[in-house]
Amino acid sequence: MDKVAILVAGGRGTRMGTSISKQYIPIGGKPVLMHTLEAFYHADSQIRLILVLPKDDFEFWKDLCFQYDFTLAHQVVSGGATRFQSVKNGLDAISTSSGLVAIHDAVRPFVSGGVIKESFEKAEKSGSAIAVVPLKDSLREVSIHDGWSQFRERHKYRLVQTPQTFQLDKIKKAFETPERGEFTDDATVYEFQGWQVTLIDGNMENIKLTTPEDLEYAEFLLSRKK
Numbered sequence: 348m349d350k351v352a353i354l355v356a357g358g359r360g361t362r363m364g365t366s367i368s369k370q371y372i373p374i375g376g377k378p379v380l381m382h383t384l385e386a387f388y389h390a391d392s393q394i395r396l397i398l399v400l401p402k403d404d405f406e407f408w409k410d411l412c413f414q415y416d417f418t419l420a421h422q423v424v425s426g427g428a429t430r431f432q433s434v435k436n437g438l439d440a441i442s443t444s445s446g447l448v449a450i451h452d453a454v455r456p457f458v459s460g461g462v463i464k465e466s467f468e469k470a471e472k473s474g475s476a477i478a479v480v481p482l483k484d485s486l487r488e489v490s491i492h493d494g495w496s497q498f499r500e501r502h503k504y505r506l507v508q509t510p511q512t513f514q515l516d517k518i519k520k521a522f523e524t525p526e527r528g529e530f531t532d533d534a535t536v537y538e539f540q541g542w543q544v545t546l547i548d549g550n551m552e553n554i555k556l557t558t559p560e561d562l563e564y565a566e567f568l569l570s571r572k573k
């Protein structure tokens with residue numbers, strides 16, 4: 348079974364507030380993207396790697412690869428204006444409709460090899476595999492207008508991560524639909540077709556590097572590995 352990973356890094360990382368986009372920031376001595384590409388390669392060296400980047404950054408990325416002597420084979424594809432468009436561009440770069448594809452935020456470098464492997468195994472059997480984790484804190488629903496809030500049972504909810512892995516024919520078909528506001532990830536695009544997604548356990552360290560304190564946590568995680 349052919350396996351592909353689309354690592355989306357077509358965003359600008361505005362919430363990180365750094366001068367270079369967060370996907371290129373060095374953590375543990377090398378750019379975030381290199382850690383993420385390596386995580387997939389180490390999980391299974393047969394996975395074909397597609398990296399989605401803003402078109403303007405292609406030369407910069409090439410220079411970084413040269414500077415860090417990064418030789419792991421991967422295909423670079425142009426990003427779009429939204430995450431949905433970037434994923435779609437990645438899918439369009441895959442000519443076959445058979446096999447499996449893991450779609451992953453390239454700014455989640457701490458995805459475990461076990462989660463990557465399980466996502467492919469589960470998606471092969473059931474069509475999809477979405478990594479999720481339980482909530483650690485109590486949960487309340489709030490009204491932003493009048494201060495109303497109410498307790499919610501946290502055991503009924505999960506936080507959604509990536510990878511989100513799918514049978515290629517199904518996710519390609521799902522992404523033919525026009526983009527909608529509720530498409531915050533790939534699972535929402537898939538289930539818009541009326542198909543139910545399958546959840547798998549993610550790993551807690553697999554955070555999305557989003558705001559500056561996440562970089563401190565990233566350095567801490569990498570220091571533990573040494």
Ligand SMILES: Nc1ccn([C@@H]2O[C@H](COP(=O)(O)OP(=O)(O)OP(=O)(O)O)[C@@H](O)[C@H]2O)c(=O)n1
Pocket residue numbers: 355356357358359360361362363370399426427428429430431433434452453454455555556557
């Ligand atoms: N047009 C876009 C927007 C986002 N992404 C990717 O989707 C992932 C999750 O998005 P997010 O964390 O929101 O990244 P940014 O859009 O870069 O961040 P921000 O919202 O802070 O600008 C990231 O790997 C990001 O690069 C993408 O490929 N193409």
Ligand SMILES: C[C@](O)(CO)[C@H](O)COP(=O)(O)O
Pocket residue numbers: 430452507508509531532533555
């Ligand atoms: C895909 C995602 O990372 C799953 O948690 C998330 O939905 C991306 O959201 P963002 O709005 O781009 O931060």
